[in-house]
Amino acid sequence: MTAMLEINDVHAYYGKIHALKGISLNVEQGEIVTLIGGNGAGKTTTLRTICALMRPTSGFVKLNGEDLNKYKPSQLAAKGVAMVPEGRGVFSRMTVLENLEMGAFHRKDKAGIAEDIERVYALFPRLKERHGQVSGTLSGGEQQMLAMGRAMMSRPSLLLLDEPSMGLAPVLVEAIFSTVEEINRQGTTILLVEQNALMALQIAGRGYVLQTGEIVLSDNAKSLQRNAMVQKVYLGVE
């Protein structure tokens, strides 16, 4: 069986900076996989490469066996890939509702879109209360919910999350992560990028550890939690 997402020996550069030095990873249908690593490890770059926002200089990214490299970023939503970007990336001058509509931009089924807006509101009741509010004035947590809701509006089969816990209070992080689990239960495969390894490894089935552009470890989440190096560097256990 081929993996849903297959990244094989991908190299990527920013000018002369060698940001990804031969990354390989797989995500199977229905999984939550986490990619953990410190600042500047190359996590965001990996996600940008999957979304075709960056071209790998060598290696490939395949979705259900099909090379994603030949597509423009704007074609990926229709392929079933959605991303919640680092720093949320909500359209701050647009309302909450308009942001959600943008998430469904490539879809034509009006009824289905209306239904999905209600689904997102059920997942995040706060968004419903604030549907007419300009997104730039939402709190950080609400913006994270909006970015996730907006990504769900494309009915993705694969959801990429870039550090959803960044800058949020612990209670909110818990809430966001349990929503990620809920989204996964409803059938969306998830690749979760995190610095917060403690939380990420609790909900993920498997994980990869990225350091300066290379995957240095990959295992199931339980073993990673017990791994001495991970404990020392990412979990702060002495």
Added chain:
Amino acid sequence: MTLSQRLRDIDWIDVWLWIFRILIIVGVVIGIVRKLFFGAGTAYGVDDWLDFFISGLSQGGLYALIALGYTMVYGVLFMINFAHGEFFMSGGMAATYLVASTLAATGFMNEQPIIYLVLVMVFSVLTSMSVSLLTERIAYRPLRRAPRLVPLITAIGASFFWQYIFRGFFGSAVKAFPVPTILEGRVNVLGLDFLKVRLMVIIVSIVALIALYLFVQKTKTGKSIRAVAEDKDVAALMGIDVDRAIATTFAVGAMMAGIAAVLWGLVFKQVIFSMGFVPGIKAFTAAVLGGIGSIPGAALGGFFLGVIEAVGPPLILEGLGAPGAHQLKDVTAFLLLVLVLIFRPQGIIGERLAEKKA
């Protein structure tokens, strides 16, 4: 702190700005007071003032229409499209030479003035849009990732390119723009006396501005333009074709310029290959006045500039004793620009770009 230390801490540019601000305010106040209470310069009646105001409004409508192109392109690309004045010129020139003169010569213009106006307008809009889309595709798109100065210089080059192309095709003479006889003379509406052409300009520009605003706010394409203006990468991930949204932005801005060109012809009754320059700079001024990047700002800035230009010279400059104050219209416009940049760099209703990012 000693006196010498304090003196060293003073920012002399700030001091100069403050002196400048105070001088300007004093000058404006003295001018207005002398004009209104001491009867300096020509004596104007209420009708004269109304006339200044109405012609200012209609001129402002034209600036507003052109300003939209600057502001929308700036909104999506952070680039000042200095060729926009030429998008305006191209519509006016092509429509006059290729459609309007012919229809006037055959007598069709006065038999069917409405159809005539619509035809001229459509032709002008199509020309402006084509010129703008060609410029975007050939001159700007390949430079999307270049340093900011590069597209700016390219835009200036494109501006010259189109001027010479149109001069090459149509010559460098002034050409009369045929105005249907039904638009000649004055009309009384709501007790106000309008030149018919001026009234038409005011109405058409307001309708076009509202239509554009609704397009950007309510339609899917309009929303995609707003999304691209905020974040191109994220917009692309939503499935928005960024190149297409940018091209649409250029096309819509050029459409407004094409409409403005015909209205301009109706008011000034002539066109020439260099007609895009001054209105272009004025409209750019209007866009900056309103806060560049903001659509309501461009509209407001346009009307504001038009009215100040018309009312400012007789009210302020004549009061200050300037001879030939009406010739100083353009001086007023650019003085206003400098003033706004000093007092309110973000424009009348603009937000500071730095704050926007945060």
